[in-house]
Amino acid sequence: MVSEKDVSYVADLAHLELTDEERLRMLKDLNSILGYIDRLNELDTSNVEPMAQVASRYGERKDEAGGFAFAMRSDELRPCLPREEALRNAPASDGTFFKVPKVIERQP
Amino acid sequence: MNLDLLTVDSARAAVLERETTATALVDDFYQKIEAEDGAVGAYLTLSKDRAYRQAARIDALADKGDDLPPLAGVPVAIKDVFTTKDVRTTAGSKTLADFIAPYDATVVSRLEDAGAIILGKTNCDEFAMGSSNENSGFHPVHNPRDRSRVPGGSSGGSAATIAAGTAVASLGSDTGGSIRQPAAFCGVVGLMPTYGRVSRYGLIAFASSLDHPGPFGKSVKDAALMLQAIAGRDPLDSTTADVPVPNYREQIGQPVTGMKIGVPLEYFGEGIDLEVSTAVQFGIEELRKAGADIVPISLPHTPYAIPTYYVIATAEASSNLARYDGVRYGLRAREGKTLSEMYRRTRDAGFGAEVKRRIMLGTYVLSAGYYDAYYLKAQRVRSLLARDFDEAFAKVDVIVTPTTPTPAFKLGEKADDPLAMYLADIFTVTADLAGIPGISIPCGKSKEGLPIGMQILGKHFDEATVLRVAHVAEHALAAKVY
Numbered sequence: 001m002v003s004e005k006d007v008s009y010v011a012d013l014a015h016l017e018l019t020d021e022e023r024l025r026m027l028k029d030l031n032s033i034l035g036y037i038d039r040l041n042e043l044d045t046s047n048v049e050p051m052a053q054v055a056s057r058y059g060e061r062k063d064e065a066g067g068f069a070f071a072m073r074s075d076e077l078r079p080c081l082p083r084e085e086a087l088r089n090a091p092a093s094d095g096t097f098f099k100v101p102k103v104i105e106r107q108p
Numbered sequence: 109m110n111l112d113l114l115t116v117d118s119a120r121a122a123v124l125e126r127e128t129t130a131t132a133l134v135d136d137f138y139q140k141i142e143a144e145d146g147a148v149g150a151y152l153t154l155s156k157d158r159a160y161r162q163a164a165r166i167d168a169l170a171d172k173g174d175d176l177p178p179l180a181g182v183p184v185a186i187k188d189v190f191t192t193k194d195v196r197t198t199a200g201s202k203t204l205a206d207f208i209a210p211y212d213a214t215v216v217s218r219l220e221d222a223g224a225i226i227l228g229k230t231n232c233d234e235f236a237m238g239s240s241n242e243n244s245g246f247h248p249v250h251n252p253r254d255r256s257r258v259p260g261g262s263s264g265g266s267a268a269t270i271a272a273g274t275a276v277a278s279l280g281s282d283t284g285g286s287i288r289q290p291a292a293f294c295g296v297v298g299l300m301p302t303y304g305r306v307s308r309y310g311l312i313a314f315a316s317s318l319d320h321p322g323p324f325g326k327s328v329k330d331a332a333l334m335l336q337a338i339a340g341r342d343p344l345d346s347t348t349a350d351v352p353v354p355n356y357r358e359q360i361g362q363p364v365t366g367m368k369i370g371v372p373l374e375y376f377g378e379g380i381d382l383e384v385s386t387a388v389q390f391g392i393e394e395l396r397k398a399g400a401d402i403v404p405i406s407l408p409h410t411p412y413a414i415p416t417y418y419v420i421a422t423a424e425a426s427s428n429l430a431r432y433d434g435v436r437y438g439l440r441a442r443e444g445k446t447l448s449e450m451y452r453r454t455r456d457a458g459f460g461a462e463v464k465r466r467i468m469l470g471t472y473v474l475s476a477g478y479y480d481a482y483y484l485k486a487q488r489v490r491s492l493l494a495r496d497f498d499e500a501f502a503k504v505d506v507i508v509t510p511t512t513p514t515p516a517f518k519l520g521e522k523a524d525d526p527l528a529m530y531l532a533d534i535f536t537v538t539a540d541l542a543g544i545p546g547i548s549i550p551c552g553k554s555k556e557g558l559p560i561g562m563q564i565l566g567k568h569f570d571e572a573t574v575l576r577v578a579h580v581a582e583h584a585l586a587a588k589v590y
Contacts, residue, residue, distance in 0.1 A: 002472070014426060014471040015433065016464060017452040029465055029526055030472065036527055037415040040485050043492065050487030051494060053317050054303040054543030054568075055347060073343065085210045089437035098435050103447045 002030045109133075111140055112273035116182050116330045119276050120223070123170055123181035130163035130170070130181040130225060137183045137227055141274045149249045150259075150268040152188050154228040155195045159183075162225045179337055180223030185275035187266045188229040189236050190216050190321070191310040199312045200232040200262075202245040203438045203458030213310020214345065215279060215321050215338045222337035227275055230265030234460045235429065236286055236314045238262050239532040242523050243462045250519070253295055253559060257516040260290030260532075263324070267294040270324050277325045277334050281311055283318045284417050285511075285536025288548035291324060292511035292561020295550045297578070298324045299331040302569045303543030304349035306335075307342035315424035318417075318540045328549060328579040332356035335571060351569050359576040365399035367577065370504030374410040375535055381514040387552035387560040388510045394584035395508070395577065403504050407496040412489050413538040414530055419473050419486035420541070426470030432458060465526060494542040501567045506577050509535055511548040511561030535563060545571045547578045551585055 007026050011018050018026065083096070092099040109128060122128050128136075138154065145151050166181050186192060189199045191209035198204045212220075220226065233243035241249040241264030251259040252272040259268045263280025267290035270278060280287040282300040291298025299322045306321045313319060323334030339353045371392060376385050396402050434440030434454035441457045444450025459467070473482035500507060513534055522529045539546045544565055551562035562581065566574035 006472070007468070010468055010472045010475060013475060014467050015430075015448070015451040015455055016459075016467065017456045018464070022461075022464070025461075026465065026468055030469060032527055033418060033469060033530075034472075034482075037419055037482065037486075040412060040415050040419075040489055043409075043412060043489060045485060045488035045492070048488040048491050050484055051490040052487055053347070055349070073346070081210055086436075088210065089207055091434055091438070091440035100435055101444055101447050101450050 002027060002034060109136065111136055114276050115326060116179060116277055116333045119182045120176060120178070120180050123166060124176050126170065130166040131160065133181055133183060134159050134163045134225055134227070137274065141227070144272060145274055147250065147255060148252050148268050148272050148274075149247050150230050150265040150272060150274060151185070151228045152198060152200070152231050152246060152265070153196045155192060155226050158192070158195060159225050159227055162220060166223055166225070177221070177223035178333065179219065182224045182276050183227050184219060184224045185227055185230045185266055185269040185278040186216060187232050187263050187278070187280045189232060189281055189312045189314075190279060191312070192216055192226065192229065195229065197229065197312070198245070199236070200234045200244045200246065201458065201460070201463070203432050205245070205439065207437055211310065214307035214342045216310065218338050219279070224337070230263075230269060230278065232265055233262035234463050235312065235425070236262040236281055236283055237425070237462050237466055239285070239289060239529050240517070240519075240522065241265065241290075242519065243460055245460055248519060251294060251516050254516065254557070256518055257558070258293065258519055260293035260516065262286040263298075264290045266324050267291050267296055267298060270294065270296040270326055277323060277330050279321060279323055279334075279338075282320045282322055282536075282540060283314050283421060284540050285533040287320075287322045287324065288511050288536050288546055288561065288563060289533060291548040292559065293516035295553075295559030296324055296326060297328055297331045297547065297549050297582075298322070299335060299547045299571070300539065300545060301335060301339065301571055302545045304347055305351070305545070305569060305571065306338050307345040307348050309342055309344035313428040315421040316428065317424060318421055320540065328547070328575055328582050329357070329360045331547065332360060332575045349569070354572050356572060356575055359572045360579050362576045363399060364395060364577055364580045367400045367506070368403050368504040369395055369400045369577070370403050370405040370500050370507040372405050372407045372410070372500070372507060372509060374407050375509040379513055379531075379534070380510060383554045384510050384512070384514060384560050388508070388562050391551040391562045391581055391585055392508055395581055398580050398584055400577070405500045405504060405507070407500060407538070409489065409492045409496050410538060413493055413541060414534055416486045416489045416493060417533070417537040417541060418469065418530060419482050420490060422466045422470030423474050423483050424470070426467045426474065429459075429463070429467055462526070490541050493538050497538075497542045497544055497565075505566075505573055507565040509563045509565070511535060511563040515554045515556075515558035515560055539565050544568055545574050547574050549578050549582050551581070
């Protein structure tokens with residue numbers, strides 16, 4: 001069971017604040033969804049490899065279709081977005097950098 | 109010219125044979141969109157400058173008497189999760205309400221290179237999270253076949269443009285059913301290609317190991333021609349596979365004689381609407397009459413697909429959506445005094461309820477103490493689900509199922525019950541988890557006149573066989589009167 005404390009902890013990890021109302025709703029929804037997810041425990045998976053990627057099942061295999069081999073490329077310099085383009089959507093910038101609120105508080 | 113009847117080939121032919129110009133066609137579509145889209149809500153942004161520039165380019169080619177590229181003059185709509193240079197790209201989220209993308213998604217540039225004209229960006233569930241389009245940060249989409257009902261989701265806007273005739277073809281993305289389910293609800297064709305067949309470069313990420321870009325069209329042939337333009341290895345997406353792309357047009361009209369079609373018993377059991385199962389059984393019977401062998405099969409882990417999906421998809425989403433922090437682009441809440449306060453207030457203000465729910469669930473299943481119990485467990489079950497398909501495809505060429513357990517539901521019907529909403533994807537999520545291709549084609553209607561969808565799943569990279577079977581079924585079914 002997810003508790004109110006868990007909701008606060010996870011919201012913190014996820015950089016969400018959430019209103020009191022949202023927290024209550026989240027408690028109810030997470031418990032209902034996780035209760036449903038618990039049915040995965042009906043399956044014995046002790047000898048089953050985890051599948052993280054579609055290609056991970058086929059990555060080593062080269063079949064007649066040409067295989068699913070992981071794509072590799074040479075490490076070469078390529079053009080990237082010009083600075084003004086990269087900054088164009090920034091909520092705050094000084095023309096060179098992104099601007100953010102204070103990260104470190106000055107000691108009193 | 110009747111815009112509702114235009115197909116990819118007939119739109120191109122009309123421009124090639126000077127029956128109309130690409131520019132006039134764009135005028136006609138924008139007039140139709142302005143007159144009719146208000147009641148549907150399929151479009152979020154119209155890319156008029158871009159559309160008229162491309163139309164002028166096509167008209168110049170036609171004036172010279174040059175042969176035209178394969179999608180020349182074809183007006184298309186793009187789900188707003190694909191970036192479009194200099195055009196607003198929102199992913200259906202208030203977070204990106206003013207985001208102007210600095211580059212094109214590969215699928216977008218490939219469509220334009222093939223001559224297609226991008227009319228605009230379509231509405232969707234926020235960050236593609238939803239099955240009804242009600243999670244759009246802007247406004248819901250109404251199903252053009254019955255406006256009191258949802259168009260499905262998350263690519264509801266793209267499916268609705270085809271049903272409403274406000275685009276000839278469109279692009280969507282499918283993570284748990286988001287192309288096939290709205291195609292079924294709107295009575296159009298929706299194709300999810302194999303994972304790795306189509307580039308995700310420029311697709312705003314929801315769950316990276318599950319996101320599949322793919323087309324919608326009025327017909328199987330239109331979906332095939334769209335796939336032709338977007339398929340193939342892309343150096344900008346290292347998960348695209350270096351597998352040759354066949355000529356899909358050649359599949360259209362090929363017979364299914366002797367082909368083995370698997371019908372999984374798990375997809376016709378409890379919870380399915382009787383009208384849906386009857387219609388799809390009828391569709392399967394048409395394939396049998398066309399010469400295919402019908403083989404009963406089992407996909408025994410099917411009941412575990414939804415719980416597996418909601419662990420893996422939310423875990424990946426929680427990581428992918430960490431980037432929306434108000435620093436580099438997107439919304440920033442003003443009142444944050446410290447950096448971390450600014451992050452939290454920005455994310456609180458920008459994300460809708462379902463997105464927050466999924467970020468929370470994903471963060472929870474990845475957090476210390478739960479990673480093995482939930483995330484790793486789900487990845488192991490994902491292997492079992494993929495293995496079910498491997499075993500089935502050792503015996504059959506394609507698998508045929510209903511696309512959804514019910515026809516389109518009413519707006520608001522499931523909006524307050526996330527679990528009930530998740531179950532709308534029960535027949536589609538497994539293919540996303542395994543990475544195999546699938547298509548939904550119209551397969552009759554319910555008594556209330558609502559479209560029903562039939563799903564055809566194939567082997568990895570075997571979209572050709574899926575399209576061949578789909579085309580035979582489409583034509584057999586079109587000949588019947590419901």
